[in-house]
Amino acid sequence: MRRPFFPIHPFTHSPIHNFLNRHILRLFLILLSLTAxxxxxxxxxxxxxxxxxxQDNPARVSSIYLTERVFLNLTRLRLRPTLNLGDRTRIxxxxxxxxxxxxDVLPPYQQVTDITNRQxxxxxxxxxQEDYLTVSHFIDRLYGWHEFDFGEITIGxxxxxxxxxxxxxPTDLFNPINPASFDKLEKDGADLLSGKIFLGNFTDLTLVYNPRREVKDHNGAFRFRSNYRSYDVSLVGGYFDRRLILGGDFAGNLFTAGLRGEGIYAVSRNAGEENFLKFILGLDYQFTSKLYTLAEYQHNGQGRRDPRRYDYAALLNGTVINLAQNYLFLQALYQLHPLVNGGLGYxxxxxxxxxxxxxxxxxxxxQNIELSLGGQLCHGRTASEYGFYPQSLYLKG
Known part of the structure; x- marks a missing residue:
């Protein structure tokens, strides 16, 4: 949900969530006792x-929100303390x-979410919180991790x-990043109980449980990962957003190029929602030590081919990152100097x-100080997906 201009409200606990939270806390205390x-x-x-x-907003946006040209300054300070309790446990x-x-006040589609659908x-x-200045702080990671001889467990x-x-x-069911979000530096943390079982060299099974406020909205999934010849392969499945999910991914080499793909098929239990297929296929190639290229195609069966049927509400609340069905991304990265790199993407x-x-x-x-100059130039007709996005020029350092 989006609440950029209002204070947060305390959440409530149902009896079953109190029960689950108590048991998760007990598991956390058990981990601590193992390394006392x-x-x-x-x-x-x-x-x-x-x-x-x-940012220079399109005329159709500025006519609604009275924001033709906007200057933003976003500052992020991230602190990462870690407590290691031996070699096998950390908080x-x-x-x-x-x-x-x-x-100026930002249009709704440029405002950030307070809480994701995996938190x-x-x-x-x-x-x-002022009209033109907002200062916030949040916990994006907080977990306990412990490794056993047979696997590992992470809580939080x-x-x-x-x-x-x-x-x-497509197989990232937790919080994939929209390619248009150049200001996004980290994937959002998800509130999970996850465990990994080691089954052999390059083979493991991961189990994940994601509690939600409503029992019917709880999510759970598995991922079996292994290696076949020169390819890394995996099988994923589970229940997410009231959908049964089955899919997988692979990555390896096609001659001297890198080949990768992944996809899922979702069977929906939501009233009025269709089942859908979502997959990508990508190829990358290192022409020289300085030139790297990438091409990636996405079929998004959750989207629509007709712009009049785009689900803008789902885009605004973060449940989808794209509106249409078919996309192509092309990218080239070139090292101009040992200290200077350039990139072009479409x-x-x-x-x-x-x-x-x-x-x-x-x-x-x-080694730890970098300055970047970037631009994002959007084009599209009225009511097209990227026709609403602004032209952006930014510095990052």
Missing amino acids: SAQPAWEFSGYLVNLPVY ALEHEVTALYRT RFDWRWYPL RQRVAWGSGRIWN NRNLDDNSGFVSLTLSYSFR
């Missing part, structure tokens, strides 16, 4: 990113402080990244012929 005699060791890392952005936290200044708890707070808000695609990940909606060009130029001052 271990010598604790702290690690600390993090980063600071400043992202000034100039990790990633806490982010965000400050957003804007010269059980609302851990975002707003110390300052964590990152799970499934799939082999470079641009889209994403095209093959159904309504809208799209965007992304340009990047980055310079590494030192």
Whole structure:
């Protein structure tokens, strides 16, 4: 849900959720007891990113929201303390402080969500909320991890990244990133109980449980991963968003190029919703030590070919990242200098012929200091997917 200009509200607990939360807490305490005699060791890392952005909105957007040209400045400070309790147990936290200044109120589709559809708890707070300045802080990761001889278990808000695609990940059921979101640096954490069982070299089974506020909305999934000849392959399945999911992914080499693909088929139990197929197929090639290229196609059966049937509400609440069915992304990265890299990408909606060009130029001052200049140039007719997106120019450092 989106609440960029209002304080958060306390969440309520049903009896069954209190029951589940108690048992998850007990599991967490058991993990701590397993390493009660271990010598604790702290690690600390993090980063600071400043992202000034100039945006020129299309006339059809500015006529509605009176925001033709907007300047934004987004500052993110992420702190990553980790407590290691021996070699097999750790407790990790990633806490982010965000400050957003804007010269005008943003249209709804440019506002950020407080809580994703994979987060059980609302851990975002707003110390300052003014018309043009918002300061928030939130917990994006908070989990306990323990490794056994036969596997590992992780409890809490964590990152799970499934799939082999470079641009889209149909098998990533947890929070895939929209390719148009150049300001997104991290995948959102998901509130999960996950376990991995080691079955052999390059073979394992992952089980994931995602509690939600309503019992009928609980999610669960598995991923079996292995290796066949020169290919990494996996099989995924589960129950997500009231849909039965079955799919898989692969990655390997086709002669001297990289070949990857993934997909799912979803059988919906939601009234009035159709079953759908979603898949990607990608190819990348390193022409020289300096030039890398990528092409990736996505079929999004959850979308629509007719722009008049686009589900903008689902895009706004974060349940989908694209509206149409067929997409093609092309990218080239080139090393201009050992410290300077350039990138050119083009994403095209093959159904309504809208799209965007992304340009990047980055310079590494030192090992941990980088400055990037980028642009995102969108095109499309009225009511096309990318016809509503602004032209953007930004610095990132």
